[in-house]
Amino acid sequence: MHLAYPAVLAALLFAVGLYGVLARRNAILVLMSVELMLNAVNLNLVAFDVWLRDALHAGQALTLFTVAVAAAEIGIGLAIVLMVHRNRGTSDVDRLRDTREQPSAEEKAEAAA
Amino acid sequence: MTLAATTAAAHGFLSPTGVEVAFVLVGLATLGAALVTVTTRQLVHAALWLVVALGGLAVEYLLLTAEFIAWVQVLIYVGSVVVLLLFGLMLTKAPIGRSPDADSGNRPVALAVALAAAAALVWVVVDAFRTTWIDLDGPAQGxxxxxxxxxxxxxxxxxxxxxxxxxxxxxxxxxxxxxxxxxxx
Known part of the structure; x- marks a missing residue:
């Protein structure tokens, strides 16, 4: 099989996940897009492992580790989203703006003047 | 040089093998499901399309002779991660049906960034691995x-x-x- 096929598919899946992370507003949809990006990386790892015929099969072992880390990530991420939803009543990442930069007092005075 | 010439003669874009045809077809289905996942306005449908995308990736692993990874993919992702996501959607009282505010306001910027990333990555990858073939013969490697x-x-x-x-x-x-x-x- 041509190596470009899995590599291109992984690149496109990564771009789709990137779009989802940037464009989605619901935190759980953002987590789904992160899963897509992680899966693109996994496909790359498996394809290159099979291509190189690695004696230690480092790519496939690393894929298993990535899957486990992704499972841990989704568990913690969902717990955080649920806690934010319980405290704020929303899982909308656009409305969680506690750490945004506040306009300083001088700029406000200039705007008023 | 002669080695590259013989491998290029043995393989070719114009005479794809059955595995390549299957890989491309399943890859198109996977990519389409992923696109629907990130663009649909129905939140539960997004999770269900994610199942299609992840299952398609499991088939791709099988075609790359990585059987164990494929079954791990089915068990962990399709079996548990998507179920967790559905639970999360229900516990956060996600609306059933179309929700108008599924996408945030920076959608054009996100589209531009994603298209730029896709173009750059595909260009680099195709340029680097134009003459590289995976040898799938022999015992399964995974x-x-x-x-x-x-x-x-x-x-x-x-x-x-x-x-x-x-x-x-x-x-x-x-x-x-x-x-x-x-x-x-």
Whole structure:
């Protein structure tokens, strides 16, 4: 099989996940897009492992580790989203703006003047 | 040079093998499902299309002779991660049906960034691996036997460290999602 096929598919899946992370507003949809990006990386790892015929099969072992880390990530991420939803009543990442930069007092005075 | 010439003669874009045809077809289905996942306005449908995308990736792993990874993909992603996501959607009272505010306002910027990333990555990858072929003949490289052997012969320490990480994540998730009693606040 041509190596470009899995590599291109992984690149496109990564771009789709990137779009989802940037464009989605619901935190759980953002987590789904992160899963897509992680899966693109996994496909790359498996394809290159099979291509190189690695004696230690480092790519496939690393894929298993990535899957486990992704499972841990989704568990913690969902717990955080649920806690934010319980405290704020929303899982909308656009409305969680506690750490945004506040306009300083001088700029406000200039705007008023 | 002669080696490259003979391999190029043995393979070619114009005479794809059956595995390549299957890979491209399943890849198109996977990519389409992923696109629907990130663009649909119905939140539960997004999770169900994610199942299609992840299942398609499992088929791709099978075509790359990585059987064990394929079954792990089905078990972990399709079996548990998507179910967790559906639980999350229901617990956060996601609206059933179309929700008009599924996408945030920076959609054009996100589209531009994603298109730029896709163009750059595809260009680099195609340019780098134009004349590279995977040799899929011979015994399967990712059978359960092989993966079990290398995992418990060469990768034991990372494996055990990962199990501790999973335990820590589990305990962390429980602590985070536990409801505090009123007097503890």
């Amino acid at each position: 059978s359960t036997d092989v993966i079990g052997q290398i995992l418990f012969r060469h990768w034991v320490l990372p494996f055990e460290a990962l199990s501790v990480l999973l335990l820590a994540a589990l305990v962390g998730a429980i602590v985070l999602s536990r409801k505090k009693k009123e007097d503890e606040r």
